[in-house]
Amino acid sequence: MTGRTAEGEVALVDLGPDGSRGAPQVVEPSGLLAAVAHREAHAAELGSAPPRWVWSDAPAWYPGLLASGTRVQRCHDLRLVHTVLRHSQLVQDKVAAEIRAAEQWDVPVHPGTEQQSVGATLFDMDGGSPTRGGVPQRIEAALEEFDRQQRAIDGSKDPARLRLLVAAESAGALIAVELQAAGIPWDVAEHDRILTADLGPRPRPGHTPALMVEVAAQVREALGDPMLSLDSPVKLLRALHRAGIDVRSTSRWELAEHQHPAIQPLLRYKKMARLLTANGWAWMDEWVHEGRYRPVYVPGGVVTGRWASSGGGALQIPRQLRPALRADPGWRLVSADVSQLEPRVLAAMAGDRAMARAGAGTDLYAGIVAAGVVATRQEAKVGVLGALYGGTAGDSGRIVPRLRRTFPDAMRLVDQAAETGERGGTVSTLLGRSSPPPDPAWTSAQLHSHRPEAGTAEQDRARRSARDRGRFTRNFVVQGTAAEWALSWMAALRLALASFDEVPLDQAAHASGPVFSRRAHLAFFLHDEVIVHAPASQADAAARAIRESADAAGRLLFPGSPVDFPLDLVITERSSAK
Known part of the structure; x- marks a missing residue:
């Protein structure tokens, strides 16, 4: 275990498999690197078996190790594990209460949105604070929390499931730090070309790109308001109303439903403004350096266990910028995404063999069409998404009942999860991550709506609120388990790539840093997609590792299941705008 003394010095404690522990050993930061x-x-x-490093949270300890050329295989991330255990229904009530009472571990730690330098070292931590973002780094606090977590797991209703979840979550913590350290190869010239084509040449600071100015003028002319600020939703809404466009908001979805000369240029302007604000030249200046884009990933940043991002927007890169992802000379991008991950996870969780057959070796939506459930692939997609997210209107409402008849086991699983949520209950993923309970205001509103004196409006609000929670729990069990599958996939792939031989120094991708510059490594992750940056000589081997790791993840989570997880995989020098 790594931690800090009261004086902020780095301390190490050996933890034996039998629960024994050595005395804290104070070391210099360089001593920690060596150890x-x-x-x-x-x-x-x-x-x-490699050592398992127990620490407060990976972003506090791991970047300096990587920057100094040291990589670890395993860790136990106390912060992430605490978040899982405090809600998990698998944990016995008494120990869960102890976990929740340790409130100092509840503060979510999102790594700073400032870009971490790859050259940062552990010497920057010398004399640092014994807390980080509210999470203790003191060795005594870490030992106490580790003991609580071990009691919670060992005494749980299913220790094996929780241990697998804890291992996957902690592996994700390492992967997130490694992704930032290695970075995504990024072609600044291509990014500038895309921005120039879509927005006009880069303007002077404080000015608007030329093409945006032209499109804005078209909108103002169509609305008859030459001084209108298109970036003010309030003023824009008033101008739309004056022009006879009856909308309640300026969302592009609502605008697209109306016919008026201002609508198309306005939609184009909004798209241009999003690109400029989210991924324009200022974004490129801040987040792309030395040929690498290094976003800040946040494992478990979404309540279902999905990842989030607290800087750089890795999970919101628009497709039009994908061509800016370009491998270094002599290297390749090996990209893979899973076809219909969540529906396949649902079929495997529910043991629905009819649904498994529909997707066996083929596009699942096409398989649903072939099964005679619907006539088109689009209808199949709408129906399945309606089943996952609780769609009850339009095409979803029409198709979902057909899915219940054809895939009863899968539909029963999500329907029961929704019913549990509507009653105020909690649900869990395959490995034991549980949804948080409803807040007291929700519970109070539900109770009050059942009083004899409750009015119709109050009852209607309570029913809508119950249905909303049901839609959340319906999707939670599937999305959360899909996140577990993806973590298992990446964890297996990470270890496989680490076994590759290093390429000669003259073939290195030096901007990837000392650990990743000479062998294939993970460079990007987005829910159901990974990109590996690999020397050209290792690209085929990396592709095999990606496929084998996906197969291994399926066997690990769903042993004996006939459900497969096919990949759309491509090896290329430049990512494409799919």
Whole structure:
């Protein structure tokens, strides 16, 4: 275990498999580097299991190790594990209460939105604070929390499931730090070309690109308001009303339903404004350096276990910018995404063999069409998404009943999850991540709506609120389990890539840093997609590793299930705007 003394010095404590522990050993930051490197190398030489590093949270400890050329295979991330255990229905009530009482571990730690330098070292931590973002780094606090977590897991209703979830979550913590350290190869010239084509040449600071100015003028002319500020939703809404366009908001979805000369240029302007604000030249200046885009990933940043991003917007890169992802010379991008991940996870969780057959070796939506449920692939997609997200109107409402008849086991699983949520209950993923309970205001509103004196409006609000929670829990079980599958996929792939030989120094992708510059490594992740940056000589092997890791994840989570998880995989020098 790594932690800090009261004086802020780095301390190490050996934890034995029998629960024994050594005395804290105070080391210099450089001593920690040497200790980590030695123990990792010693385990590799002996062919024994690598050490598992227990620490407060990976972003506090791991970047400096990577920057100094030291990589670890395993960790136990106390912050992430605490978040899982405090809500999990698998944890016994008494121990869960102890976990929740340790409120100092509840503060979500999102790594700073400032870009971390790859050259940062552990020496920057010397004399640092014994807390980070509210999470303790004191060695005593870490030991106490680790003991609580071990009691919670060992005494749970299903320790094996929780141990697998904890291992996957902690592997994700390492992967997130490694993704930022390695970075995504990014072609600044191509990015500038795309911006120039879509917005006009880069303007002077404080000015609007030329093409945006032209489109804005078209909108103002169509609305008869030459001084209108298109970036003010209030003023824009008033101008739309004056022009006879009856909309309640300026959302592009609502605007698209109306016919008026101002609508198309306005929709184009809004798209241009989003690109400029989210991924324009200022974004490129801030987040792309030395040929690498290094966003800040937040594992478990979404309540279902999905990842989020607290800087750089890695999970919102628009497709039109994908061509800016370009491999270094002599390297390749190996991209893979899973076809219909969530529906396949649902079929595997529910043991629905009819749904498994529909997707076996083919596009699942096409398989649903072939099964005679609907006439078109689009209808199949709308119906399945309606089943996952609780769609009850329009095409979803028409198709979902057909899915219930054809895939009863799968539909029963999500329907029961929705019913549990509507009653105020909690649901869990396959490995034991549980949804948080409803807040007291929700519970109070539901109780009050059942009083004899409750009015119709109050009852209607309570019913809508109950249905909203049901839609949340319906999707929680599937989206959360899909996140677990993706973590298992990446964890297996990470270890497989780490076993690749290093390429000669003259073939290195130096901007990827000391750990990743000479072998294939993960460079990007988005829910159901990964991109590996690989030397050209290792690209085919990386592709095999991606497929084998996906198969392994399926066997690990759903042993014996006939459900497969096919990949759309491509090896290329430049990502495409799919």
